[in-house]
Amino acid sequence: xxxTVRVSVVALLCLAAAACAKKQEVKPTPPPxxxxxxxxxxxxxxxxxxxxxxxxxxxxxxxxxxxxKSEIQSQFSDIVACHAKYLRDRPMARMTIEGNTDxxxxxEYNLGLGERRGNALASALEAxxxxxxxxxxVSYGEERPVCREHNEGCWHQxxxxxxxxxAE
Amino acid sequence: xxxxxxxxxxxxxxxxxxxxxxxxAQGLTVQIVNGVPSAIPITVVPLGQQGSGPxxxxxxxxxxxxxxxxxxxxxxxxxxxxxxxxxxGAQIKFATWQQLKQQYIVVGxxxxxxxxxxxxxxxxxxxxxxxxxxxxxxxxxxxxxRVGHEIADQIYxxxxxxxxxxxxxxxxxxxxxxxxxxxxxxxxxxxxxxNPQTVVRSHEALLSPTWSPDGKELAYVSxxxxxxxIYIQNxxxxxxxxxxSRPGINGAPRFSPDGKRLAVSLSFQGNPEIYVMDLGSxxxxxxxHNLAIDTEPSWTPxxxxxxxxxxxxxxxxxxxxxxxxxxPQRITFQGQYNADVGVDYDGKKLAMVQGNGNVYRIxxxxxxxxxxxxFVSPGNLDDSPSWAPNASMLLYAATEGPRGVLYSVSADGRxxxxxxxxxxxxxxxxxxxYRNP
Numbered sequence: 001x002x003x004t005v006r007v008s009v010v011a012l013l014c015l016a017a018a019a020c021a022k023k024q025e026v027k028p029t030p031p032p033x034x035x036x037x038x039x040x041x042x043x044x045x046x047x048x049x050x051x052x053x054x055x056x057x058x059x060x061x062x063x064x065x066x067x068x069k070s071e072i073q074s075q076f077s078d079i080v081a082c083h084a085k086y087l088r089d090r091p092m093a094r095m096t097i098e099g100n101t102d103x104x105x106x107x108e109y110n111l112g113l114g115e116r117r118g119n120a121l122a123s124a125l126e127a128x129x130x131x132x133x134x135x136x137x138v139s140y141g142e143e144r145p146v147c148r149e150h151n152e153g154c155w156h157q158x159x160x161x162x163x164x165x166x167a168e
Numbered sequence: 169x170x171x172x173x174x175x176x177x178x179x180x181x182x183x184x185x186x187x188x189x190x191x192x193a194q195g196l197t198v199q200i201v202n203g204v205p206s207a208i209p210i211t212v213v214p215l216g217q218q219g220s221g222p223x224x225x226x227x228x229x230x231x232x233x234x235x236x237x238x239x240x241x242x243x244x245x246x247x248x249x250x251x252x253x254x255x256x257g258a259q260i261k262f263a264t265w266q267q268l269k270q271q272y273i274v275v276g277x278x279x280x281x282x283x284x285x286x287x288x289x290x291x292x293x294x295x296x297x298x299x300x301x302x303x304x305x306x307x308x309x310x311x312x313x314r315v316g317h318e319i320a321d322q323i324y325x326x327x328x329x330x331x332x333x334x335x336x337x338x339x340x341x342x343x344x345x346x347x348x349x350x351x352x353x354x355x356x357x358x359x360x361x362x363n364p365q366t367v368v369r370s371h372e373a374l375l376s377p378t379w380s381p382d383g384k385e386l387a388y389v390s391x392x393x394x395x396x397x398i399y400i401q402n403x404x405x406x407x408x409x410x411x412x413s414r415p416g417i418n419g420a421p422r423f424s425p426d427g428k429r430l431a432v433s434l435s436f437q438g439n440p441e442i443y444v445m446d447l448g449s450x451x452x453x454x455x456x457h458n459l460a461i462d463t464e465p466s467w468t469p470x471x472x473x474x475x476x477x478x479x480x481x482x483x484x485x486x487x488x489x490x491x492x493x494x495x496p497q498r499i500t501f502q503g504q505y506n507a508d509v510g511v512d513y514d515g516k517k518l519a520m521v522q523g524n525g526n527v528y529r530i531x532x533x534x535x536x537x538x539x540x541x542x543f544v545s546p547g548n549l550d551d552s553p554s555w556a557p558n559a560s561m562l563l564y565a566a567t568e569g570p571r572g573v574l575y576s577v578s579a580d581g582r583x584x585x586x587x588x589x590x591x592x593x594x595x596x597x598x599x600x601x602y603r604n605p
Binding site: 104111113116144 | 417
């Protein structure tokens with residue numbers, strides 16, 4: 001995603017939350033619905049764009065992977081479930097999944113691995129009822145690390161899918 | 169004896185760095201990290217002044233010396249040990265150079281007149297007291313350093329019997345800054361890292377630059393449009409064309425030896441597969457049909473086969489497939505992870521990234537020796553091997569602390585030289601073809 005789109009996404013998120021400043025106030029508030037409980041989230045009313053800022057589960061936009069793996073770990077199943085519900089509740093919503101890897105191995109192979117991770121999340125969301133037309137996958141391979149040290153603690157943070165809403 | 173030599177090497181490296189600054193090259197400094205005692209001893213005497221014009225703005229003797237040192241086959245006499253300064257064969261006192269255990273000596277003169285640098289030089293065999301080579305090389309404008317590279321090529325060919333590859337260019341990617349402030353550049357430079365010229369700038373990642381066989385174009389992957397896309401760009405004019413921006417991955421371009429086709433890895437049909445694109449018509453031929461990641465295609469020199477990376481067996485390994493389609497054969501069996509092959513000019517030597525545990529090194533497999541492998545880099549995160557057109561040396565990328573650096577290494581792995589960008593991260597080296605095919 002280029003900077004322009006990223007900026008507009010942030011702008012949309014801010015509008016949805018009524019004010020950017022409020023985001024800071026919301027953050028420390030303990031979430032009323034624990035993200036560990038999937039059932040309440042799916043049985044309660046439909047999500048609205050405001051929930052992207054307030055719902056603790058929806059606010060989680062990253063999942064992590066084991067080395068050279070693309071399976072979604074069970075600890076992230078709640079996150080998959082709430083984002084799938086959001087996409088079900090909001091048919092106009094659109095999401096880009098950015099697949100990423102750590103620095104080990106070659107850049108082009110890692111592009112493939114990042115895409116495989118993005119596709120794994122896309123498939124899980126679709127299996128939970130999201131439409132494939134709502135989801136786009138982009139792989140950045142090892143090109144967008146969030147951490148630049150050469151150790152497992154850092155590599156773990158880089159092996160990830162980022163969820164970016166391009167329409168809410 | 170060893171320590172002074174090391175210090176001299178450091179002094180030479182510093183001089184090179186100083187020179188680079190003076191020449192306005194914002195590029196790479198050069199450090200030799202080890203040496204080979206068995207290499208051929210040769211002295212390149214500083215050139216004498218010819219005529220009354222200004223002094224040459226480049227030190228040709230030093231360029232020649234550093235080229236010869238870098239390839240691992242020669243060991244030049246440090247400037248401080250060059251006790252006499254003959255500029256013609258008649259002035260050479262052979263007893264002096266025999267005493268210094270020199271096998272060859274290069275002498276000559278330079279003139280710099282009207283922006284043209286002209287060097288007359290001679291190569292002599294010290295033991296036989298015989299002239300092996302006499303030549304005049306001239307260049308002007310921004311090409312002055314090429315005089316040194318051309319002389320080094322001629323000396324290399326005379327003594328080794330193989331065409332030299334010093335007067336060639338390399339491409340690489342630099343990155344400065346982090347996150348949204350990241351600045352990427354695709355740079356073309358001389359084979360020793362001097363004269364860097366930026367040919368593409370982007371705020372998004374650039375990767376996988378590769379040369380057309382005629383050396384006029386680069387194909388590369390850019391994320392400037394938000395997703396990977398493959399471009400081909402003319403280096404001299406800057407004109408470029410988008411050759412693939414399909415949904416999914418558009419990656420790993422490599423020109424066929426005849427320059428008419430481009431092997432690529434595309435995932436628009438579901439997952440990364442190897443395709444061959446006809447550059448005239450744009451038509452695609454799909455070569456692989458597999459749920460695995462198939463990427464990093466590279467042509468054999470006859471254009472008949474493509475070697476690529478696939479993880480169809482679980483981990484990435486190299487496979488070979490006919491360029492017109494067929495069934496792939498696995499060709500690597502040592503090491504947990506083999507990827508990103510670099511094929512040399514005669515197809516005998518395959519350089520690759522070989523990973524074992526967390527250590528990734530450059531391995532060279534010799535297919536003419538039953539697949540015997542040697543490591544030519546120490547690790548831990550080495551990648552992007554690229555052969556010189558005569559396969560005497562390779563370039564590769566390594567990670568040192570927070571930054572990426574480039575190394576050139578002799579084909580036997582015994583001499584390595586670091587090419588360091590003063591600022592930022594350097595990666596993805598690609599060695600270009602001969603300039604005059």
